[in-house]
Amino acid sequence: MDLNERLRKIEEDLSSKSEAIKRRLHETLSQDDRRMAEAFEKSGAGAVAVNPAVAAAMPRPDLVSARVDLSSAATLRMLDGLMESAFEVGRHLGGSMQAYPTTYCETPREYAQPILAGMPMPDAQREQVLRQMEATAGQDPPAGLLTSLGVHIPGVGCFINGWRIGQIRNLSPREVFRVPEASAQVLATAAHEKWGHGFIAELTACGKEKQSVQLGMNHLAAAFGLRTVDTPAHARLAQQWEILFHSSHYVEEGFATWVERYLVESMADQHPHGKTLLRHAPTFEVEAIAKALSRLPNGGPCVHQLGALFSPQAPLSVDGIHAALQRLIAAAEDLDGAFAQAVGMPAPYAIGYCLMDAIARRHGPKCVPYAVATACNIQYDLAGVSNQDLREYVETHPSLNVNTRLALQMYFRSETLDDVRTFLKRAREELGLASPKT
Numbered sequence: 124m125d126l127n128e129r130l131r132k133i134e135e136d137l138s139s140k141s142e143a144i145k146r147r148l149h150e151t152l153s154q155d156d157r158r159m160a161e162a163f164e165k166s167g168a169g170a171v172a173v174n175p176a177v178a179a180a181m182p183r184p185d186l187v188s189a190r191v192d193l194s195s196a197a198t199l200r201m202l203d204g205l206m207e208s209a210f211e212v213g214r215h216l217g218g219s220m221q222a223y224p225t226t227y228c229e230t231p232r233e234y235a236q237p238i239l240a241g242m243p244m245p246d247a248q249r250e251q252v253l254r255q256m257e258a259t260a261g262q263d264p265p266a267g268l269l270t271s272l273g274v275h276i277p278g279v280g281c282f283i284n285g286w287r288i289g290q291i292r293n294l295s296p297r298e299v300f301r302v303p304e305a306s307a308q309v310l311a312t313a314a315h316e317k318w319g320h321g322f323i324a325e326l327t328a329c330g331k332e333k334q335s336v337q338l339g340m341n342h343l344a345a346a347f348g349l350r351t352v353d354t355p356a357h358a359r360l361a362q363q364w365e366i367l368f369h370s371s372h373y374v375e376e377g378f379a380t381w382v383e384r385y386l387v388e389s390m391a392d393q394h395p396h397g398k399t400l401l402r403h404a405p406t407f408e409v410e411a412i413a414k415a416l417s418r419l420p421n422g423g424p425c426v427h428q429l430g431a432l433f434s435p436q437a438p439l440s441v442d443g444i445h446a447a448l449q450r451l452i453a454a455a456e457d458l459d460g461a462f463a464q465a466v467g468m469p470a471p472y473a474i475g476y477c478l479m480d481a482i483a484r485r486h487g488p489k490c491v492p493y494a495v496a497t498a499c500n501i502q503y504d505l506a507g508v509s510n511q512d513l514r515e516y517v518e519t520h521p522s523l524n525v526n527t528r529l530a531l532q533m534y535f536r537s538e539t540l541d542d543v544r545t546f547l548k549r550a551r552e553e554l555g556l557a558s559p560k561t
């Protein structure tokens with residue numbers, strides 16, 4: 124057999140092996156979907172145990188028995204595997220998300236209860252809020268908290284609102300896993316919550332600091348319009364959260380949206396319902412956003428600011444980038460709901476996605492989580508700093524503003540893509556951004 128012949132044989136052999144692997148994977152995933160559906164059918168309330176870490180965080184264990192722990196489902200384990208292999212999070216950040224649970228909730232109460240569990244309010248008030256929320260479940264849309272499809276609870280894990288995902292499609296929460304469209308939404312939501320918001324909270328410096336002062340729960344309380352207790356300490360925390368929220372919102376939602384798309388895209392080839400998966404993970408481009416906004420009667424300023432920030436003619440100075448981003452955020456806020464109507468998602472998701480995408484193009488996608496960890500590599504001494512100082516720091520010091528720290532990383536270009544160590548070194552030396560612990 125001559126060399127060409129041998130090479131051809133090897134190629135054939137490899138291609139049939141890779142087909143076999145793909146087939147096996149496809150079968151495993153289909154079995155997994157079936158297994159999940161069967162587990163629900165057999166379960167009845169209380170038959171499937173909730174993850175012990177989640178149960179431990181609940182003050183009322185009698186209320187949690189019907190939740191289903193999805194963490195060991197093959198499709199979700201595949202998400203984790205992709206994250207570990209594509210980004211080597213364990214290797215470069217020295218932390219792990221392995222113990223982080225993903226829980227599927229079948230009723231409004233199951234979903235709302237863990238969110239309310241950590242909020243500073245008396246038990247009687249908590250129960251009253253839950254009852255009020257349950258009462259809105261028949262309306263379309265239901266109350267604020269119940270319209271969300273998933274939530275990351277700092278220090279606890281992520282919860283998927285199976286009840287709402289089913290309600291939108293007229294399915295029971297147990298039928299959701301039998302319908303590709305609906306089960307794809309579960310997966311995309313889990314990617315967004317766990318590997319987007321969960322990653323920032325568990326593995327970055329300012330995420331961890333926010334958790335340590337209970338800012339995470341305040342964030343949820345404010346995001347869902349839940350009234351908690353009125354004390355000066357709480358008012359101080361609520362204001363602190365608002366200041367930090369504003370200076371990191373584009374990084375939070377931008378990264379969660381980007382990583383959701385990245386993971387779903389990576390799975391789409393191997394998943395039995397790949398195309399359906401992609402429909403649930405949006406993607407954005409600066410040009411398309413500008414075009415959509417230019418059709419709005421008052422979209423001009425936002426289009427102009429998009430051009431200033433994303434223009435290839437940059438670099439601006441560090442102060443110039445900070446000012447351009449602040450102006451863009453203000454212009455998008457002025458558009459209010461019209462932005463999401465024109466573009467499909469609110470500005471922090473869509474423009475935040477574009478910031479991540481620009482970094483992926485210039486440094487390789489593997490560098491994106493590290494750009495985020497670098498942007499979030501700040502500690503504010505939240506227990507000691509006054510709110511007035513904190514506001515001034517994030518507004519006037521570009522290096523203390525998470526959104527700006529991320530945007531700065533768009534303006535240099537790596538010679539070799541996906542080279543994390545060199546990328547971090549250059550961000551440190553050229554932008555003065557300390558590297559996250561590696």
Ligand SMILES: [Zn+2]
Pocket residue numbers: 315320375376379
């Ligand atoms: Zn989000």
